[in-house]
Amino acid sequence: MAADVELERVSKLYGSFKAVDDVTLAIREGSFISLLGPSGAGKSTILRMIGGFELPDYGTVRIAGHDVTMLAPYRRDVNTVFQNYALFPHMNAAENVAYGLRQDGVPAAERRKRVGDALDMVEMLSFAGRKPSELSGGQQQRVALARALVKRPSVLLLDEPLGALDRKLRQQMQVELKLLQSQLGTTFIFVTHDQEEALAMSDSIAVMRHGRIEQLGGPTELYDNPATAFVAGFIGTQNFIPGHRLGDSLAMRSERGVVFEASRAIRGLKREAHVLGAVRPENVLLAAREPSARNRLTAKVAASVMLGDTMEFVLTLPDGRELLSRMPRRGVDILPEGAEVWAYWESESFTLFPFEDLESRQGKPWPN
Amino acid sequence: MAELTADTVPIRIHRRGMPRWTMAWPALAWWTVFFIVPLLWIVVYSFGSRPGAEAPGPVALETLSFDNYRQALSEIFFRVFQITMRTAGLGTILCALFGFPVAYAIAMHVPARWRSILVFLLIVPYWTSFLLRTFAWRIILAPQGTLSDVLQALGILSRPLLILDSNAAVQLGIVYNYLPVMILPIYVALERIDTSLIRASMDLGAGPLRTFLQVTLPLAMPGLLGGLVLTFILAAGDYVVPTILGGTKGLMVGNLIATQILASQNLPLGSAMAVMLIGLLAGVLILAGFVLFVLQRLLKLARGAPL
Numbered sequence: 001m002a003a004d005v006e007l008e009r010v011s012k013l014y015g016s017f018k019a020v021d022d023v024t025l026a027i028r029e030g031s032f033i034s035l036l037g038p039s040g041a042g043k044s045t046i047l048r049m050i051g052g053f054e055l056p057d058y059g060t061v062r063i064a065g066h067d068v069t070m071l072a073p074y075r076r077d078v079n080t081v082f083q084n085y086a087l088f089p090h091m092n093a094a095e096n097v098a099y100g101l102r103q104d105g106v107p108a109a110e111r112r113k114r115v116g117d118a119l120d121m122v123e124m125l126s127f128a129g130r131k132p133s134e135l136s137g138g139q140q141q142r143v144a145l146a147r148a149l150v151k152r153p154s155v156l157l158l159d160e161p162l163g164a165l166d167r168k169l170r171q172q173m174q175v176e177l178k179l180l181q182s183q184l185g186t187t188f189i190f191v192t193h194d195q196e197e198a199l200a201m202s203d204s205i206a207v208m209r210h211g212r213i214e215q216l217g218g219p220t221e222l223y224d225n226p227a228t229a230f231v232a233g234f235i236g237t238q239n240f241i242p243g244h245r246l247g248d249s250l251a252m253r254s255e256r257g258v259v260f261e262a263s264r265a266i267r268g269l270k271r272e273a274h275v276l277g278a279v280r281p282e283n284v285l286l287a288a289r290e291p292s293a294r295n296r297l298t299a300k301v302a303a304s305v306m307l308g309d310t311m312e313f314v315l316t317l318p319d320g321r322e323l324l325s326r327m328p329r330r331g332v333d334i335l336p337e338g339a340e341v342w343a344y345w346e347s348e349s350f351t352l353f354p355f356e357d358l359e360s361r362q363g364k365p366w367p368n
Numbered sequence: 369m370a371e372l373t374a375d376t377v378p379i380r381i382h383r384r385g386m387p388r389w390t391m392a393w394p395a396l397a398w399w400t401v402f403f404i405v406p407l408l409w410i411v412v413y414s415f416g417s418r419p420g421a422e423a424p425g426p427v428a429l430e431t432l433s434f435d436n437y438r439q440a441l442s443e444i445f446f447r448v449f450q451i452t453m454r455t456a457g458l459g460t461i462l463c464a465l466f467g468f469p470v471a472y473a474i475a476m477h478v479p480a481r482w483r484s485i486l487v488f489l490l491i492v493p494y495w496t497s498f499l500l501r502t503f504a505w506r507i508i509l510a511p512q513g514t515l516s517d518v519l520q521a522l523g524i525l526s527r528p529l530l531i532l533d534s535n536a537a538v539q540l541g542i543v544y545n546y547l548p549v550m551i552l553p554i555y556v557a558l559e560r561i562d563t564s565l566i567r568a569s570m571d572l573g574a575g576p577l578r579t580f581l582q583v584t585l586p587l588a589m590p591g592l593l594g595g596l597v598l599t600f601i602l603a604a605g606d607y608v609v610p611t612i613l614g615g616t617k618g619l620m621v622g623n624l625i626a627t628q629i630l631a632s633q634n635l636p637l638g639s640a641m642a643v644m645l646i647g648l649l650a651g652v653l654i655l656a657g658f659v660l661f662v663l664q665r666l667l668k669l670a671r672g673a674p675l
Binding site (some may be wrong): 010052053072073074080082084086088090092094097099102104110111112115119151170312 | 565586
């Protein structure tokens, strides 16, 4: 039932803007993959090319081994859950779900059974007679899901379908989608700009930027071993410290002359390279007295933020930069604003990346 | 009891002060004075009789009777009414057939920034008087006119064009004049359709034709019905086009009524014809609505329940 999806050297141009730039991606059948990236990264364009709504300018799209690059959307064994649900406003929920089966000429008895099953699967059977305008956002979302899945496609495309839901409902739907996917075994391709959502649901995540795939990997791999500073910063939170590598060692000297030791440097990093050292907030520990760790700084507490199960401390370094520290709330007191502390972290949690200007490039179009 | 303060009072005044339909008053008043009242007078006149030579006013209302209706129910009235229905009906259908593709192209295939310019171009002709534009067709359609010459030069016609002062010319004039009236409401309805619905339909396996019939057309239906009714009513009551382009052969009910009122000075008979026209038009529209309703029901029955 499920099918492999392959993109081979696919590009899409809008004028001189490269929305998708030479992307090659193989998606294994039955897997749940997320395309994650900031807006304008090209993730929705890739989805639309798989669905058949955009034709690539270069490259090949294959579904289950067949070249579908030029095939019309209505001839592909692929269904989509659209960003705004795109339910037909002149039909009720059941008619919306039945629409796709009518196009295929499914006999009435079987059609009615499948529509009932699909609505039951998303727990919307009791709302079958309602028009989309009489349903809440979450309910519309479920109907849209039933409408796409009732055709039993080998690939389901989801274009930020949870974006319009409130946080609680979104988290609930994440779990339901994941369960549904493993039950059905259908290949799910999920587009999102929400890294938490991608981490929670996916077997693998393709992080996209400027029309390219920056890194492809499982949630744990991306979180623990990001390939670039962009991925490191986009997935979870990072503290970045700019500086220069000391020779070809695993240490760096910050702009203020402080030396930090890392346990890992990105492959191909040159001697004395301009680098960004990265440490996650949960690895930054605080102490009142000078700790023995090599990577340590004095800092001032600018704010203590209660995040429920964790506390986040916003620290100001002597050069004015900010450093975040996050730790479980148990046993941690709220530090008074202006308190002098030592911030430290182990070299195992510090990585050196080639320097890139993250602030100014994010969300900007690809330079020509 | 607490003292009323400046803070509490205005809220109450706002809530209770103005009923919601206050804003509708100017329009309602205008309508009542200039539309409802004259219409009622026409109805009253239709039961009156022609005044004697000495009597003041256009209508004598001493004795009310159905005489005018008896006189109006003549063979000629029904023949002209039949021609009017045919001309207006055919004109409306032609307007829909020509107008829908235009509205569709502008709404669906023209980039947003060009749309308003094209819609503007559609209504540019309305900046010239209706009368002048209709007269212009006399020049175009004249037997010695440009169109006639061109068609003869091309060998399409062997004799001069003899369309003027006939039903065909009236038909042409009606389609020409009311095409924008048909296009605009259809365009508005089509333009409001979310294009992701079209994509959703294709995604679910419907080709372009099925998508059009099952998604685009039903969603454009309010605009299409509005255009049909508007065009039909305007065309059926038209008096200028048949007068200018129809000559004696292309007569419509509007002309019949105008002749009674203006030429024959028979306001009561003209009024009776006007009332009959209104009644018959309403009857035709109700019938059309009923047929549409039945068709819709039959279609739904044929498709079967979704669940």
